[in-house]
Structures are given as structure tokens and as C-alpha cells.
Amino acid sequence: MSLKYFIFFGVFGISTSLFSQKGRVENLPTFDKKRLHYGFYLGLNQNDFKLNIQKNTFNVTPGNIIVEPTTGFNVGIILDLRLHKNVNLRFEPGLISNTKNIIFNYLEEPKDSIREANSTFLHIPLVFKLSTDRYRNIRPYLLAGVSYDMNLSSNEKNQDDNASGEFRMKTHNFMYELGVGIDIYLPHFKFSPSIRGVFAINNELKYDNVANGPSQWTDPINFLGTRGLFLNFAFE
Secondary structure: OHHHHHHHHHHHHHHHHOOOOOOOOOOOHHHHOOOOEEEEEEEEEEEEEEEEEOOOOOOHHHHHHHEEEEEEEEEEEEEEEEEEOOEEEEEEOEEEEEEEEEEEOOOOOHHHHEEEEEEEEEEEEEEEEEOOOOOOEEEEEEEEEEEEEEEEEOOOOOOOHHHHHHOOOOEEEEEEEEEEEEEEOOOOOOEEEEEEEEEEEEOEEOOOOHOOOOOOOOOOOOEEEEEEEEEEEEOO
């Protein structure tokens, strides 16, 4: 099932909650008064790459390189610090797994034209959560922040490159994040579905070795950066 269907059901569930609040008992009435609390999250992601082409000797244009996005998963923990009744600072370290195919469709040989970019990130975001006032058992919010991502499958230090069939990316990367969600207060815990976009700040591409001559894979690329859509389900 693709990520868009999970997002649809997530939005449907949130909408159902919004229209079922009338007359309900207020759950966890003192939860948001805590200075510090913990939780965890599970979720899905759909990632591809933002790709910019630079002037090159191979006459490659943007349409000559295609990225096939795939659906992966994310899991992590939450440390939430209350700064104000409507502002929280959240530390959300976790793991993100995803694999993408990059198709260089100007290369005729199948072994040359497809490269697999594996991404298993140690994802360390620091995010501000800006909430509305609570209405009964719901509380919408916005998210904005930055993250450090360590790509555990980057192959950056591998001496082989695309000439040997090895596509490499940088290990250390930085992202910014924007999102929207809603807190739903249940009798024993708070459930918080959210949707957020994650966008690379730096170029994640590890260029091929100059000693091997001009590279028809990496030389035409000016910028290659993750852009992803995350659907998270937090339990606090």
C-alpha cells in the first residue's frame, strides 16, 4: 500500500476525531502541564531526491535522470520539553530506512543505467511544536525544525565508485522539517498523528573519483538532496 493511502486514512481518522468531541469527557486534563515527558513514534515515509543538473560535457538534461521514490519506515523516541503553554521543543532521534533507484536513461547498458541508493539514516531532529489551545480532547499543532542525518549505508569511504557499479552518498547531512498534526487525548495516553516534509540542506552526492576520468554518472549533477514525506504516529 502506498504512502498516499496511509495519509488518506490518517486524515480521515483525524477528521472523525474532530467531529466526535461534543459531549465527551476530557481525558488527561493535566498532561500538558508537565515540564518534561517522553514517548515514541512509528511511521512511514516516501522519499525521493531533489535533483539539479549543471552544465556538463555529456549533454545531460534534467529529464535524462529519473528518481523512483519508494516507501520506507521510521521509528524513534520523543523527548518533549514544555517552553510555554503553546510552545514545546522536541528531540526525536530515530531510524529512517528507504531505498531509491536512480535511472540514468541516457546510458544504454542496464548495468550502467540503474543505481540503487540505499538510505538508512540515524535521524536526529530538533523541532519546535506550536500548538493551539486545547479543545476538549484534541489540539492541532504545527512543526518546524532542523535535523542531522547520518547515512549508515552511504558507502562514502568506499574506494569503488560508479565505474565499478557502486553509487555513493555523503555520510553526514542536514535537513529542515515542516509539518502539521493533531494531539488526540485518550484515557491513558496521547495519540498524535502528523504529516511532515523533510528537505535536504546540503548536497548528499559523493562524486566519483577524479583519477578514473570524467564520470557520466556524477559529473552532470550539481545537487542531489533528499526530499521526503513522513506520516508519523506518536504515542506519549
